[in-house]
Amino acid sequence: MTHNAIAKNQHHAGGRVTLTTVPKVRLYVERQEKREGWFVHIGHVTERGRWRTEPHAHPKYGQVIFVRNGRGVMNLEGSSVPFEGPCALLLPTECVHGLDYEIDVDRWVVTIEVAYLTQVNSKLHEFIQLWAMPRVIPLSYADEAAAEFFSLISRLEQEVALRATGHVIGTEALLTSLLLMLVRGTRLEQVDNEGTTRSEIRLADRFRELIDAHYHEGLPLQDYASMMAVSLVQLRAACASATGQSPTKMIHARLITEARRHLIFGDQSMEQIAFLLGFSDAAYFTRFFRKEVGQTPSVFRITARQQPHRAKAG
The missing domain is CATH 1.10.10.60 (Homeodomain-like)
Known part of the structure; x- marks a missing residue:
């Protein structure tokens, strides 16, 4: 990960100062796949030992972090939220978060470009509800849920990497299944959306x-x-x-x-x-x-x- 932080004090014409509270972060995928274009990226984080990040925000994409095992604490909009694998950390665009992983946490990071995420979310009302706020979603709500989620992550990683015929459709299908699992494992606010177009x-x-x-x-x-x-x-x-x-x-x-x-x-x-x-x-x-x-x-x-x-x- 590379940080392209915006300075806390930025001076503009006329001497007015605009103050920003948290750095805006760009990921390596924006450089790595700029020439080919990208809409979903999967990364398996392999760093050993403890790993911590300061609070930051992603302006152009949402993320799902699959913690297969291990635990840590997320600084979420200023609140301390513990998590323990197997679970998924759902981080919407512009969500301010910092992460403190304990020793050797095994995790996959699914990064989704915001325009594509909007397109996928339009398929189901509950997807929009899901991304309306950051969440820690345990994957122990049903037998084999974590194993099924890991299987989807692995297949999604392969689909994105291969870029075979129909990979856009294949990626969309797997990502939709991934989000559907998260919806089913989350207690969403009940909204009477019968007849919503x-x-x-x-x-x-x-x-x-x-x-x-x-x-x-x-x-x-x-x-x-x-x-x-x-x-x-x-x-x-x-x-x-x-x-x-x-x-x-x-x-x-x-x-x-x-x-x-x-x-x-x-x-x-x-x-x-x-x-x-x-x-x-x-x-x-x-x-x-x-x-x-x-x-x-x-x-x-x-x-x-x-x-x-x-x-x-x-």
Whole structure:
């Protein structure tokens, strides 16, 4: 893995400073397969001994890490989450995570390019739910589940490497089976999606992409609907059907996610965070955060930083 970290302070024209809280990481696969193009990559990590990474995010792909045996702790958006094999660590695009593997953890890393992942997710509503948040998914929920998952990983690795006739279709079929196993091993939020159409799923997914690009601008819902060339009624109906949430709730959830990251990993003041997230002032940001989270930003920051996972990796 090679890190292409964005500096914490980046200066722009006019002297304004944009602060970033965590490094954005690019994988070796982006160099290795740039000329041929890639959409899925499988890597078997063979390093011996303990392995630790600082919190970082992947802007262009999602990952499934299959821990066949061993254990460790994941720093997930500032929270310490233990895991033990056999299990799968599901890491959506832009998810902030750090990993602390104990001695000689046997693991495979499935890296999926974000545009291709979006295409696969549109096949099943539950896939979108699965990738809506990072997860640790035990693979002991059924007899032979871990062995079956390992078999799928191995076949997927072979399919990607061979690039034989029909390898795109073959890769998609194996990846779909892999994600289906994860869905069946995960307790997803129950959403009444009977009658949800593929167009509604695609619309809700496109709305998520636009939120990621514009959440800090404070745009009204009508602007989002206009960018997608749909009415507000269509947008609200699609979000309710595909996600069980209103468009406003989805925007608020994204703002809270980013606010948590700034509070845990950054050194900005409340005024700076409010400005970066598009709030008119710190008091408005504090009221919004307290309503959504149940405590003020300053209390949340103090509590989060008192936890032992704040110690840096050696």
